[in-house]
Amino acid sequence: MAATSGYSLRWLLLVAPGMVLLVTGLASSDVLTQIHWRRVRELLLCGALLWLLPSLAGWLLGRSRTVVLCALLLLAIPVLHGLGPTLAVLGLFLLALRLGSLLGLGIEQQPLISLTVGLSVLAALAGWLLPWPMPLLDLLILALLLCVGWLWEQRPALLRQGRQLLSTLHRRSAFWPLWLVGMGWLPAALPSVQFDDLAYHLALPLQLEANGFARLDAYSQVWSLAPWAGDALQGWAAVLAGHSARGAVNLLWWLLLWSGVYRLCRAAALPGTASRSVLVGAAMPMGWMLLGGQQTELPAAAVLVALVAWLIDPAKLGPRRQGLVGGVLTGMLLGLKISHLAFVGPLLAAAALSRPRRLLAWLPTAVPATLIVAGSSYSYATWISGNPVLPLYNGWFGAPQLPVENLFDRRYAEGLDLSDAFGLWFDSSRYFEGWDGVAGWQFVLLLGPLLWGWRHWRLQQPSDGSLLDGRVAMAALLLGALLLFAQMQYLRYLYPVLVIASVPLALGLGSLSQQRPRLATGLLGFVVVLNLLYVPNVSWILRDRILPAGSAGSAAGGVWAARMAPERELIDAALAIDPHASILLGDIGLPYLAHSSGRALTTSWYDPELSAAAAECANDARCWPALWQRAGISHLIHRDGLGPAALDDALTLHARPLRLSQQAALYEIDRPWAVQSPVVPNEAWTIALPGRPPWRVEVRVEGRCLPGSSLGLSDQRGLLQQRNCPSSGRALQRVQWLQEAAEPLQLRATGLQADGPATLHWRARHDLLLARESTLPAWLREARR
The missing domain is CATH 2.60.120 (Jelly Rolls)
Structure with a gap:
């Protein structure tokens, strides 16, 4: 009895501080007033339907409601995203499995890591082929045909994996994690209207699909040579689908991510906690924003989970093959973003201190694999501009495409101090382009269980080839996150580490549930609901709409996308008139170049030459026609009231409006015969x-x-x-x-x-x-x- 009382007191001391911190923070900030109740009601209504439909269908059919929910979600993919993108992602899935098997990872031997490695190799191949005009669709179809024979040979293994998946889905604990992951179908189905997608990320896949190569024009878009592994993989999907397949590809990464977290947590020494890790992680609002765009943090989180799992528990393949797999995953992380060095570096340093001989045995294959998978963007950037990380650190490299100065976003460079521990959760808008309350409430309320689970993170069956254990890996990642955050206080960059932190948090909750199951379940349910209340706060897009406007290609979806970003529709109209048009986006704050397949220019800082020229013309209506003539502009897109008055005067005198879309207009520049x-x-x-x-x-x-x-x-x-x-x-x-x-x-x-x-x-x-x-x-x- 005394032991039970001591155990309860220990957990009271671990849980109570989080409750006090949460209540104090909510009372001392205005975060509660920022909940968008209309969008929350829509979200909860959709969630209720996603619970009710499979429950009723499962009861009527005599089947598990989790299996019915899985079937409904799979059927929804072609409805929401279209048949082309669905088949394109299925093709990438098959190619990735085959490539993973060529590296020694069979379908039954860590299939999630095999799939992640295969996708990484596909991204690397696309990256090296980007600048070269090639029949990409023919190459992909040929590769898929070559996979047919192998797929036929793998029938028994595929059937065994299918039975194992059905066995997992029949567990009672599987429904709510799958339900929450399935709610991610909503933001993934929205059209691509995020700023970075329209200005940059969509350009590469659309250029690959339209031209067969990427233009790599860093004069017109300074980010054209930045690390591109995620966009390159999107390019393969766009080529197969015939248009952008962003939403369907994101769902593949989303499923890989939470399947990987589930496996990582299930391998730990405390059984029955894997479903909790998915619940606390998938409810984080930041993931919902990432599903709606092509930002790198979603694939980076999935790859980082796979890398940590591989470092903790690699398959028995021999050190050189293990190093090859680890090198591919490391290369993919660096191919997504150079700042992921902040995660990779501490992990490798910890491995060098923990298992130096094993790490040395990995290096002969890991280093070349990392360089090959990560190296395409850095190599081409060096050959084209002289700056391997263009547009960053140009004060050091002096590339001609940019001014010789170091680019830095000073909005998020105020420095690290103790107020950030409060601000990240209760004043989140200081750390990214959104509202407050989106960093994940589980890290406040369940701080005690998180620390407890971190201390007890061990494998059920320790691996002979392991380079790290979970506790050391988590410590290394937190150190890397702290170093990255000290340099730039930007919340989105921390998402991959926050995802992995859901594993020790779930382990701590699992330990609590052994003595106080109702308390553990209540805390978990409360934190999931609290996170869902703040999902609309993560993006202005989700505050405007959280439910898809209709099926793929529907008129309602097109109307909503045109309202959010009319430049897309007007660019299509200009290119329909003249496929070789040179389109100038005249509004400095709206450099939505990506949709033009390389036929648009901007007056924003993304194009330093035209930005400087536009600044000179800001107060002179006679200057603009000369600028248009020098740049060969045939069409111009402008939103009424956003540009200088001189631009409006110049358009009145020297252009004629061709088409209006919402608040924007397409003009044809007068060019006399x-x-x-x-x-x-x-x-x-x-x-x-x-x-x-x-x-x-x-x-x-x-x-x-x-x-x-x-x-x-x-x-x-x-x-x-x-x-x-x-x-x-x-x-x-x-x-x-x-x-x-x-x-x-x-x-x-x-x-x-x-x-x-x-x-x-x-x-x-x-x-x-x-x-x-x-x-x-x-x-x-x-x-x-």
Whole structure:
């Protein structure tokens, strides 16, 4: 009895401080007033339906409600994201499994790590192939066909894995974790309207799908050469789907992440806690924001979980093969973002102190694998700009694409102090672009169980090849997170470590539940609900809409996306008019370039040259037309009231509106035609093109011809266009082409009647986007020709 009382007192002392901290923080801040109750009601209604439907269907069919819920979620993927993206992700899944097996990880031998390793290899392949024009769709289809035979051979293993999954789903404890993970289907189904996606992340997959290569134009978008592993994998999916498959790919990472956390926690010495780790982790609001975009922290969390699991409990493959797998996972983390060195570095240092000989045995294969998987973006950035981490640290490297200064976001560089321990949870808006209360309330309320679980994190069956145990790994990650946070106080960057912290927290709750099961269940339920109340606070998008507007491609979804970011619709309209249009986004704060497949420019700091030119024109309406002419701008997108008054005046005088979308308008820049008349048939005439090459040249020839005769227009290099004279006898030829040679243009018209009047109209504009491609290395320019 005394022992039981002592145990209860110990847990009271561990749980009570968290309760006091939570109540004190809520009472002393305005975080409770920031709950968006309308969105919360929508979220809770959807959650109730997601509980009710599988429960009723399972009761009527005599099946487990968890199995029915799993089936419903799988069926919802093609409805919400479309059949193309669903099949594309399924293809990536199969390719990743095959690549994982080639590295020695079979379907039945740590399948989650095998899948993560395979996705990492796919991302690395895409990264190295990015600049080269290639038939990517043909390559992917061929690779999938080569996997068919292997897949057929793996039928028994796949069936065994399927039975094991069904066995897991039949457990009573599996329903609520799957329910909470399934709620993540909501933000993943929203269209891509996050700022960073529209300005940067979507560009790479859309360029791969449209052009077969990425432009890598750091003059027009300074982030073009930044680490791109996540976007490169999205590019493979976009090529297979025919358009962006962001939501479906994010669901793959989301499932990998929480399956990995479940496995990591289940391997610990305290049984029955794995479902709790998923519940406390998946309820964190930050993950819901990541599902709606292409930020790197979601795949980084999944890869970091796999790396920690591998360091703690690697498969029995021999040290060189173990090092190869560890190197691939490490390379993927660094290929996603250079700042992940803050996590990788302490982990490797801890491994060197704990198991130096085992780590040395890994290095011969781990180091080359890391360099190959991570190295594509850093290598191309070095070759193209001289700065491997462009646009960061350019004060050191001096790349010509940017001013020679170190880029730093000073909004999140106030320095580390004790107030951050309070501010992260009760004043979260200081640390990212959102509202308060989104850092995860479990780390306040359940701080005691977290520390207890950290102390007792051990494997049920310790591995002979382990480099770390859980306690050391968690300590190393917390040290890395602290170092990263000390440099930049930005909450989103901490998400991968916060996810892994859910494992010791669940272990602590599991230990509490052995003596006080109702208290443990009550605390877990309370913290999950509290986190869900603050999901809308994580993003302005989720405060506007938390439920999908409709099925994939629905009109309602398109209307909502156009309201959030009308620039997407207007870019599509401009490219439909002219596939070679040069579109200028005239609003400094809205550099939504990504959707243009490389045909847009911006006046924001993402394009230093045009940003400086736009600043000079801010108060001079006569300056803007000269800027447009120098840059070869054919169309401009502008939101009313956002730009300087001089820009509005210039558009009134020198452009005409083509289309309106919400508060934004698409303008066509006036470019008058030059006229040459008369044109003598069969004789050459010379045009001196203005400015510098390359030019987009348009020519229109009008005259009389004999019906059925052949009409031709040629320059000094050869024939530009040939067609038959119409029955009316009136010739009208329109030709547009790219002129790269810096020499006068000599044109000749054939087939016109000598006795009839003939007139030539022409105009040309400089193509700044192509001119900037001329700064790429010669070997890359030649490959693209």
